[in-house]
Amino acid sequence: MAEISETEIVVRGYHLDLYQHVNNARYLEFLEEARWSYLESKQTIDWLTKNAIGFVIVNINVNFRRAAVLNDRLLIQTQTSKIGNKSVVVHQDIFLKGTDTKVLDADITFVVMNLREQKILELTDEIKALFL
Amino acid sequence: MAEISETEIVVRGYHLDLYQHVNNARYLEFLEEARWSYLESKQTIDWLTKNAIGFVIVNINVNFRRAAVLNDRLLIQTQTSKIGNKSVVVHQDIFLKGTDTKVLDADITFVVMNLREQKILELTDEIKALFL
Amino acid sequence: MAEISETEIVVRGYHLDLYQHVNNARYLEFLEEARWSYLESKQTIDWLTKNAIGFVIVNINVNFRRAAVLNDRLLIQTQTSKIGNKSVVVHQDIFLKGTDTKVLDADITFVVMNLREQKILELTDEIKALFL
Amino acid sequence: MAEISETEIVVRGYHLDLYQHVNNARYLEFLEEARWSYLESKQTIDWLTKNAIGFVIVNINVNFRRAAVLNDRLLIQTQTSKIGNKSVVVHQDIFLKGTDTKVLDADITFVVMNLREQKILELTDEIKALFL
Numbered sequence: 001m002a003e004i005s006e007t008e009i010v011v012r013g014y015h016l017d018l019y020q021h022v023n024n025a026r027y028l029e030f031l032e033e034a035r036w037s038y039l040e041s042k043q044t045i046d047w048l049t050k051n052a053i054g055f056v057i058v059n060i061n062v063n064f065r066r067a068a069v070l071n072d073r074l075l076i077q078t079q080t081s082k083i084g085n086k087s088v089v090v091h092q093d094i095f096l097k098g099t100d101t102k103v104l105d106a107d108i109t110f111v112v113m114n115l116r117e118q119k120i121l122e123l124t125d126e127i128k129a130l131f132l
Numbered sequence: 133m134a135e136i137s138e139t140e141i142v143v144r145g146y147h148l149d150l151y152q153h154v155n156n157a158r159y160l161e162f163l164e165e166a167r168w169s170y171l172e173s174k175q176t177i178d179w180l181t182k183n184a185i186g187f188v189i190v191n192i193n194v195n196f197r198r199a200a201v202l203n204d205r206l207l208i209q210t211q212t213s214k215i216g217n218k219s220v221v222v223h224q225d226i227f228l229k230g231t232d233t234k235v236l237d238a239d240i241t242f243v244v245m246n247l248r249e250q251k252i253l254e255l256t257d258e259i260k261a262l263f264l
Numbered sequence: 265m266a267e268i269s270e271t272e273i274v275v276r277g278y279h280l281d282l283y284q285h286v287n288n289a290r291y292l293e294f295l296e297e298a299r300w301s302y303l304e305s306k307q308t309i310d311w312l313t314k315n316a317i318g319f320v321i322v323n324i325n326v327n328f329r330r331a332a333v334l335n336d337r338l339l340i341q342t343q344t345s346k347i348g349n350k351s352v353v354v355h356q357d358i359f360l361k362g363t364d365t366k367v368l369d370a371d372i373t374f375v376v377m378n379l380r381e382q383k384i385l386e387l388t389d390e391i392k393a394l395f396l
Numbered sequence: 397m398a399e400i401s402e403t404e405i406v407v408r409g410y411h412l413d414l415y416q417h418v419n420n421a422r423y424l425e426f427l428e429e430a431r432w433s434y435l436e437s438k439q440t441i442d443w444l445t446k447n448a449i450g451f452v453i454v455n456i457n458v459n460f461r462r463a464a465v466l467n468d469r470l471l472i473q474t475q476t477s478k479i480g481n482k483s484v485v486v487h488q489d490i491f492l493k494g495t496d497t498k499v500l501d502a503d504i505t506f507v508v509m510n511l512r513e514q515k516i517l518e519l520t521d522e523i524k525a526l527f528l
Contacts, residue, residue, distance in 0.1 A: 282450075283450055283452075283511070287428075288424055288428070288453050288456060289421045289422070289424035289425045289428065290421070292420055292421035292424055293421045296419075296420070296421065318414075318415055320415075320460075320463075321420050321460055322459065322460050323457070323458065323459050323460065324420060324456065324457070324458045324460075325455070325456070325457045325458075326455065326456045326457075327454065327455050328452075328453055328454050328455065328456075331452075379415070
């Protein structure tokens with residue numbers, strides 16, 4: 001079972017849109033921030049750079065459960081949920097911090113690319129280990 | 133069958149990220165721009181404002197097919213694909229303009245909210261007609 | 265002399281643009297994040313909301329000194345530098361954390377608005393105290 | 397005297413922030429969009445790419461005159477205002493389209509960089525001609 005990484009973000013005025021809710025595109029940045037933080041905590045970013053390997057998103061599926069508003073403190077939980085031979089699914093939940101109230105949940109499906117040759121890679125055990 | 137609305141966007145330097153591809157959060161803004169343009173062409177925005185009605189996204193499901201890069205001319209096609217009693221699905225495709233090359237396809241599921249009472253509405257025939 | 269507030273941001277892949285540098289619009293979000301953090305630490309946000317008062321930017325002047333790149337740890341220093349009778353200037357510097365290397369410096373000039381009446385206010389002593 | 401390039405942008409729900417005005421960082425994207433459009437109309441983008449030359453912003457100075465709100469049609473005028481031996485100033489105005497009402501004016505100061513060597517270039521006559 002993969003570990004759960006946690007990231008906090010406070011909702012600011014510039015995150016809101018017409019309805020005074022966090023805009024849906026902004027949530028994708030919150031989720032991406034949490035994934036960078038997850039990779040960083042595992043020293044994965046250095047390994048990726050050294051090996052010219054990148055993660056390329058092939059599907060994003062997000063359920064919006066409750067609007068987040070100004071000053072909300074969000075807790076983002078990030079965890080690998082499935083590792084196949086060609087793709088990886090990362091599951092992310094956003095909660096109002098300190099509560100069970102879920103703001104959204106998302107599954108992000110990646111493939112792994114050799115950036116020099118722009119070629120999708122089979123997931124070797126070494127790469128799979130990055131997600132555990 | 134609902135009509136298809138078309139919007140064009142040219143990929144600029146500020147749309148790109150680390151991999152020199154359009155960032156996934158930015159694509160959600162492209163899709164939102166196309167939906168505003170679609171609503172505007174049908175005079176729906178005025179009606180929504182007058183009636184204090186808003187569209188609230190409950191699910192976004194995006195398949196990323198091919199990375200878009202600097203100077204690409206994108207054609208976004210937007211079309212209502214399903215109207216239920218409580219929700220509407222809008223389907224969107226992004227193509228490289230003038231080709232069959234698909235950059236992404238997405239289904240965006242909405243509910244309709246009375247903004248004053250923050251209450252989800254049943255879709256009346258008047259509201260359903262906005263999506264045809 | 266006003267206190268100096270400090271905020272840290274790590275540069276991620278989605279902050280970069282065509283040149284693999286942080287995009288100039290993104291820096292304005294970094295600066296805004298730091299100002300929200302500054303106000304929050306002084307309990308000013310609650311006071312503003314309660315009194316329906318907002319800060320409206322009238323001028324932004326930014327000098328870009330050195331490009332920030334992936335994984336850079338940025339330290340943003342925020343400080344009120346001038347309080348007049350109608351406007352306030354906040355000075356902000358971004359450094360590479362732990363060094364003297366300056367990424368940018370900026371002066372942000374605000375007026376204070378009564379949000380209900382959309383009217384610019386003279387800066388009373390009570391409002392001036394928010395910036396010290 | 398350099399020609400004036402014109403770009404139009406309609407204000408959408410995702411451009412707004414807490415105050416229901418276009419956010420200041422978003423205006424910088426509007427200004428950047430207008431500059432890309434300006435360069436594209438002059439075939440400058442291809443020349444820059446072929447010669448591995450980039451424009452690097454060293455100063456942005458923006459006066460915000462009037463808030464733009466949902467559905468506003470903005471006209472952005474872009475014009476080179478000063479060409480020195482090491483830097484170029486581009487002046488940009490945003491108007492409510494079809495009126496004299498100015499939303500903002502900005503001066504953007506650039507230097508020109510050899511991207512391969514990451515070196516600032518003297519402005520040759522060939523480069524200066526790009527801005528006329």
